[in-house]
Amino acid sequence: MKKLTRYIFICFSVIICISANAQNTSNDYLSTNYEVQFVKTGLQGTELFKVYSYGKNDDQAINNAKSDAIKAILFKGIPGSGTQNPLITDFSVIESKKDFFNSFFENNQFQQFISVSGDGTVEEKYKVGKRVKVAVIVSVQKDNLRKLLEASGIIRKLGLD
Amino acid sequence: MKNIFITITLVIVSTFLSEHVFAQAKKPTIMIIPSSTWCEKNKFKKVFDNQGNKEEVDDYESAFNKSTELQQVITKISSFFRDRGYPAERMDQVIKDLKSQEAEDLLTTSKTGSTLSESPLDKLKKVAKTDIIVTIDWQIIENGPFLQVNYNSIGLDAYTNKQIADATKVGQPNAAASVPLLLETAVLANMDNLLASLQAHFDDLRLNGREIILEIRKFESFNGDLETEFDGKELNQIIENWVSKNTKGNSFSLKDATESIMNFNQVRIPFYDENGKALDARSWANDLRKYLKNTYKIDSKILTRGLGSARIIIGEK
Known part of the structure; x- marks a missing residue:
């Protein structure tokens, strides 16, 4: 019995540990646990944003910042930017195209469309409890992202069809 | 055997062509023009005789022929529409078509009888058969060594003249960039929002x-x-x-x-x-x-x- 209790305790510990380390890219696409500010319009099809995100350490927070910026463009819209309205307005696709979103976020496909500006320097950093909150400037290839969404049937192309 | 081969070929070709033509017919068309405010500011106006009443109207032909900045902005916006699979009607071409149609109408007025009075924009829309008119307006603001662009674009339903889309933004002050570059940046910064509101209009057309x-x-x-x-x-x-x-x-x-x-x-x-x-x-x-x-x-x-x-x-x- 004591052995079984220890086994269960270890299992729970492992699960909690994995959850704590997991990136902020699970199924919670509509979460608002981040802030995104428009910085400027870049070269054709790109925009620069300043993203504040959380993580267990700097690296994880920076990675979360990248996926959070993409989520903001897809599901929230960013005031002052060229994406004031989110690219996705019909949120039912989150369920109906679950495979796409799983692959896009969990397999890091979104990384193709975003990069941390400059040498990846953290602009600002705060300690929030046991986590860190960082601010980084990211560049998003918005046009290419939209094209992927159109080709995958997530959003419609411009027009009536 | 030869006849069967020809028949099958003709059926395939005609099916392909009809589908192609049908697909083309399905796209609403878009034309980009300068706004009345822009024409006023840049003195591109002419007098129009509306059944005896003299009215000042926008002189698109003169604006397009004389303003390099206008050509540049329209070309840039057109490239966005083309990129999204929506080639916009070329205003200069539409003006040419309008002129030749007006010349024809002069010859046939006695046969066609009375018509409702139409403004130059009404005529332009009719010739272009356009569904959406995008009007553009901008102003360069000088503040010491800094230049800023105040850019405004509005989408109008050509049928009802109702505003269906808009995108407005004052660009960031810049002391190094040239005016053409500032204008290009202004177009870049506004296009996605304009296109997003146009899509919302298309969704409404599709449904209603x-x-x-x-x-x-x-x-x-x-x-x-x-x-x-x-x-x-x-x-x-x-x-x-x-x-x-x-x-x-x-x-x-x-x-x-x-x-x-x-x-x-x-x-x-x-x-x-x-x-x-x-x-x-x-x-x-x-x-x-x-x-x-x-x-x-x-x-x-x-x-x-x-x-x-x-x-x-x-x-x-």
Whole structure:
């Protein structure tokens, strides 16, 4: 019995540990646990944003910042930017195209469309409890992202069809 | 054997062509023009004789020929539309078409008879057969060594002149960039929001149909009025029933109805007829004209203003 209790305790510990380390890219696409500010319009099809995100350490927070910026463009819209309205307005696709979103976020496909500006320097950093909150400037290839969404049937192309 | 081969080839080719043509016919068209405010600021205006009244209207031809900045901005915006699979109508080409059509109309005025007075923009829309007009306006603001662009673009439904999309932004001050570069950046920063609101309009068109205005009048020579009965029904009731049957979701509003006039607005007509051909106010109202002629032997004449307003005058052809 004591052995079984220890086994269960270890299992729970492992699960909690994995959850704590997991990136902020699970199924919670509509979460608002981040802030995104428009910085400027870049070269054709790109925009620069300043993203504040959380993580267990700097690296994880920076990675979360990248996926959070993409989520903001897809599901929230960013005031002052060229994406004031989110690219996705019909949120039912989150369920109906679950495979796409799983692959896009969990397999890091979104990384193709975003990069941390400059040498990846953290602009600002705060300690929030046991986590860190960082601010980084990211560049998003918005046009290419939209094209992927159109080709995958997530959003419609411009027009009536 | 040879005949079978030729027949099969012809069927395949014609199927491909019809699908191709049909697909093309399905796209609403877009034209980009400078706004009235921009024309005013840059002195591109001309006097237009509106049935005796002198009016100042926008001189698009002169603006397009003389302003390099306008050409540059329109070309840039057009490239966005092209990139999204939506080639915009070229304004300079439309102006050329308009001029040749006006020359033809001068020769045939005596045959075509009276028409409703149309502004140069109405004529431009009619020739371009455009669905959406995007007007652009910008202003360069100088603040010491810094330059800023105040850019404004508005999408209008060519049928109703209602505003359906907009994107406005004041660019960041810049001391190094040239005016053309600032303008290009302003277009870049605004296009996505404009296109997003256009898409919302397309979604509305798809669901609810295109909006037009229909007016019914009668010639003095008509023996009767809109309350005269035909087969036990008043003429205005016959017309209202037809409109109800032929609108998408029976969506229309009968604003005024007397014995001599009927004014319908917010009439939502299907975007395409059963052959996939785009419907406008004239073609849709022409079906009503034919219905009155074929069913009740009533002659009528159609006059149109732009693409989205039709007037049927009962009593003569």
